[in-house]
Amino acid sequence: MSYSFEYIDIILLAMIAGFIFLRLRGILGKRTGFEGKAPGQFKEVIEKIKNEKTITSSDKFDDQAQKEFLQGAKIAYETIxxxxxxxDNKIxxxxxxxxxxxxxxxxxxxNERNSRGHSADITFIGINSAVIKEHKKNDKILNVTVEFIAEVITCIKDKNKNIISGDPEKIKKIYDTWVFSRDTTSSNPNWKLVNTLT
Structure with a gap:
């Protein structure tokens, strides 16, 4: 008798489980094959939007972008x-x-300086000003011309450590015009010095 009750319990549980399954299927729907991934055409559109957004943001050289650029340019100037x-024999x-x-x-x-047996003693004091004089975009390349005014202590010595130019006790003001460049379509945000103007 107890066996019959167990069978009845199993049947009832199966009926309840089937009812719940049908209700969930009606509410949530069936898998269509696209869950977790987008159709091919849609993925292409999304990718295109992402690329256009990246290029647009890279192309933008507004006041904020110029301010951030100058901060990096000053660091680059001192480093160089x-x-x-x-x-050393090379950079x-x-x-x-x-x-x-x-x-x-x-x-x-x-190499030329070292071949003469000369050495340079340069102490970088600081940058007085850094001003963007021009920025031009040629196709995907953006070039920015910056005028630097800086202060250094510099002197050149010969192989016998005699001073042949400069003064190790005097601060000298230097004026440089440098051109930095970067590919606006590149994911690399770094700029490079490509020219120095007199």
């Missing part, structure tokens, strides 16, 4: 000047900040 004062620390042409020119200047 300080690196060039090191008495090291600031290499990622330089375009190929400028890197080659700086390394040639270092």
């Amino acid at each position: 000047i300080t690196d060039f004062s090191d008495n 090291t620390t600031s290499k990622p900040l330089l375009g190929e042409k400028i890197l080659s020119q700086f390394n040639e200047a270092l």
